[in-house]
Amino acid sequence: MRNAFIETLCELAQKDERIWLLAGDIGYSVLERFSQLFPARYVNMGVAEQNMTSVAAGLALEGNIVFTYSIANFPVMRCLEQIRNDVCYHNLNVKVVAVGGGLAYGAAGYTHHAVEDLAVMRSMPNMTVLAPGDPMEVRQATRAIVNWQGPCYLRLGKGGEPIVHRAEPAFTIGKSIVIREGNDVTLISTGGILSEVISAAEQLAPQIQARVLSVPTVKPLDEVELLKAAKETRLLATVEEHSAVGGLGSAVSQVLCATSRVRDFDFLMLSLNDAPQQTAGSQFYFRELSGLDSAQIAQTVRKHLDEMLGSSSQAPSFIV
Amino acid sequence: MSGNSIFTKPLAQKIRADSLRMVYKANASHIGACLSMADLLAVLYGEILQVDPEQPDWSERDRFILSKGHGTAILYAVLAERGFFSSQWLDTYFQDGSVLVGHATRHGVPGVEVSTGSLGHGLPIGCGMALAAKRGKQPHRVFVMLSDGELDEGSNWEAILFAPQHQLDNLVAIVDYNKIQSFGVVSEVMELAPLGDKWSAFRWAVREIDGHDHAQIESALGSVPFEMGKPSVIIAHTTKGKGVSFMENKLEWHYKSPNTEQLAQALAELEMTE
Numbered sequence: 230m231r232n233a234f235i236e237t238l239c240e241l242a243q244k245d246e247r248i249w250l251l252a253g254d255i256g257y258s259v260l261e262r263f264s265q266l267f268p269a270r271y272v273n274m275g276v277a278e279q280n281m282t283s284v285a286a287g288l289a290l291e292g293n294i295v296f297t298y299s300i301a302n303f304p305v306m307r308c309l310e311q312i313r314n315d316v317c318y319h320n321l322n323v324k325v326v327a328v329g330g331g332l333a334y335g336a337a338g339y340t341h342h343a344v345e346d347l348a349v350m351r352s353m354p355n356m357t358v359l360a361p362g363d364p365m366e367v368r369q370a371t372r373a374i375v376n377w378q379g380p381c382y383l384r385l386g387k388g389g390e391p392i393v394h395r396a397e398p399a400f401t402i403g404k405s406i407v408i409r410e411g412n413d414v415t416l417i418s419t420g421g422i423l424s425e426v427i428s429a430a431e432q433l434a435p436q437i438q439a440r441v442l443s444v445p446t447v448k449p450l451d452e453v454e455l456l457k458a459a460k461e462t463r464l465l466a467t468v469e470e471h472s473a474v475g476g477l478g479s480a481v482s483q484v485l486c487a488t489s490r491v492r493d494f495d496f497l498m499l500s501l502n503d504a505p506q507q508t509a510g511s512q513f514y515f516r517e518l519s520g521l522d523s524a525q526i527a528q529t530v531r532k533h534l535d536e537m538l539g540s541s542s543q544a545p546s547f548i549v
Numbered sequence: 550m551s552g553n554s555i556f557t558k559p560l561a562q563k564i565r566a567d568s569l570r571m572v573y574k575a576n577a578s579h580i581g582a583c584l585s586m587a588d589l590l591a592v593l594y595g596e597i598l599q600v601d602p603e604q605p606d607w608s609e610r611d612r613f614i615l616s617k618g619h620g621t622a623i624l625y626a627v628l629a630e631r632g633f634f635s636s637q638w639l640d641t642y643f644q645d646g647s648v649l650v651g652h653a654t655r656h657g658v659p660g661v662e663v664s665t666g667s668l669g670h671g672l673p674i675g676c677g678m679a680l681a682a683k684r685g686k687q688p689h690r691v692f693v694m695l696s697d698g699e700l701d702e703g704s705n706w707e708a709i710l711f712a713p714q715h716q717l718d719n720l721v722a723i724v725d726y727n728k729i730q731s732f733g734v735v736s737e738v739m740e741l742a743p744l745g746d747k748w749s750a751f752r753w754a755v756r757e758i759d760g761h762d763h764a765q766i767e768s769a770l771g772s773v774p775f776e777m778g779k780p781s782v783i784i785a786h787t788t789k790g791k792g793v794s795f796m797e798n799k800l801e802w803h804y805k806s807p808n809t810e811q812l813a814q815a816l817a818e819l820e821m822t823e
Contacts, residue, residue, distance in 0.1 A: 269684050272715075280673045280707035287677020290663070291685075311704070314667055315674055319655065 230386040231259045231328050233364035237371040238296065242267050248375065249288055251281050253299030260298065282308040285323045286315035294322045294375055301329045301343035305350060316380045317355045324374050330360060330384035330420055331470030335512045339505040343384065348475025350382040351448045357402060358448040360384040362423030363393040366445045369400030377402055386421035393423055405451040411438035414530055415458035417467045419444045419477040425516065426468050428523035433530060447477055452484050459485060459494045463537065466497040466530055470521065473500040495537055499526060553596050554763035560630060561591035562819050565792050567626035567639055573812045575643030577651060581790040581802035583623035585727040586694060589785055592766040593692065594627045602632040605659040611689050612678050614663045616671020617696035617725065618652035625649050633660035669702025671695065672722060676708050679720040692721045698730030701739045713752035718774035722782040725760065727789035729800055748782045760785025793818055
């Protein structure tokens with residue numbers, strides 16, 4: 230995802246002289262292509278995220294579109310007040326980019342796990358929050374936020390995420406992407422866990438037809454597609470590499486609960502526990518530990534659907 | 550009196566009086582912090598800053614950021630004096646629905662560049678503005694007014710490291726060094742001395758002045774950058790509450806609002822010295 234981001238940013242910066250990139254002393258073997266092409270619009274800000282974010286605000290006040298870039302929580306939480314007061318209060322064109330969203334830096338330890346970032350950034354006023362699901366969505370999201378007036382947060386994975394889309398999908402901020410049709414359950418995914426979710430949907434077939442929604446924009450949320458899913462499928466399940474507090478699941482449940490007309494569905498939230506990981510572990514190891522690998526996602530959904538049917542009718546079981 | 554202090558001294562007394570009336574009416578805090586920088590603001594807005602009240606967004610204007618946003622009453626007063634908005638606005642300071650919020654606010658207030666209030670934000674933002682001007686080869690300058698207490702904030706020291714790295718000689722920091730911070734005396738809470746040496750060690754060009762002597766203020770502000778290729782800092786030694794005898798060097802006037810008698814006495818003292 231990092232490479233898709235920087236390639237796209239370079240394309241955009243070629244055409245738009247307002248685009249700057251500020252790096253928090255991070256980006257070895259990734260950001261060099263930008264810094265070499267556009268040295269006058271690139272700064273390595275050193276290990277100083279508060280100053281990086283406020284400098285970005287100062288540059289944006291002068292009419293620029295400024296990207297800040299660092300690992301996981303560093304461009305988000307270390308400088309949260311700068312994001313709130315300097316960027317969001319002034320509604321500036323600052324785009325905060327975190328590489329290593331979720332558990333991409335799994336073995337590096339909890340300090341490097343971005344698993345509360347969506348909650349924190351969703352709560353910032355004027356902030357648009359994006360977590361693309363694959364490198365294709367990253368390219369589209371990068372273009373979209375350059376054209377979007379105001380603060381944005383872009384949560385990237387690291388590298389090596391599988392490409393899900395065969396071609397770049399149509400992309401609009403605030404719209405979800407239907408990856409797969411189905412009328413038994415809707416799996417709602419944000420960020421790099423999308424490939425696990427698609428795999429879970431494939432494992433549920435053919436008995437269970439799972440619709441898969443990729444939600445690259447967590448804020449604003451695609452309420453239309455969510456309510457459609459709530460009408461057409463009996464179970465909605467959100468899947469995210471994020472704490473149970475304040476992320477995609479919270480956002481979706483907020484939409485669903487606020488709508489009194491649609492009631493005939495169940496809701497499952499698959500997320501990380503609200504607790505720091507205490508050991509080393511790869512991204513996949515922690516997904517397995519948290520029930521977020523494709524097999525366990527499929528199993529949890531199948532079991533829940535079975536219980537729903539068991540309690541309401543004598544319909545045949547999905548458990549095979 | 551030398552230079553233009555014939556004009557700037559009455560301006561300083563006028564905005565002192567205006568800010569006293571504003572804080573009195575609003576029953577607000579921070580009058581001590583306003584009075585200590587009155588002379589600095591009077592020289593800045595009277596003589597130094599290239600700004601146009603008719604075109605507050607004129608692209609070549611000098612930028613001024615009040616990082617010590619709690620002292621905003623007197624900033625609003627000087628902006629009204631310069632004609633950025635009607636002086637009648639000052640009566641609405643701190644009132645329900647007014648754009649004149651209790652910490653410096655850009656939203657709806659012509660002439661205010663940046664909304665501040667939380668300390669340690671102004672200088673880093675100023676660095677961004679100065680970097681944009683430097684790399685865009687624009688001639689305007691960026692001035693940032695800091696309090697001494699806010700130099701406790703680490704974010705300032707990130708910016709103080711950053712500015713010389715990028716030769717931001719279009720950036721001027723002014724420290725309103727009145728030696729009293731929010732809840733104690735600077736030397737007892739978090740000693741800053743030797744403050745000039747600290748900025749020098751961080752590769753800034755430093756000048757220390759009496760922040761109430763208009764000739765010294767004008768001379769310093771009029772000769773920036775002190776060195777080509779280096780950001781400038783003016784460490785202005787000031788007195789908190791300056792100009793009102795019973796407020797000078799008193800911590801309590803970081804918080805208290807004058808009562809009717811105190812306001813009358815303060816205004817009378819200012820008239821005598823005008």
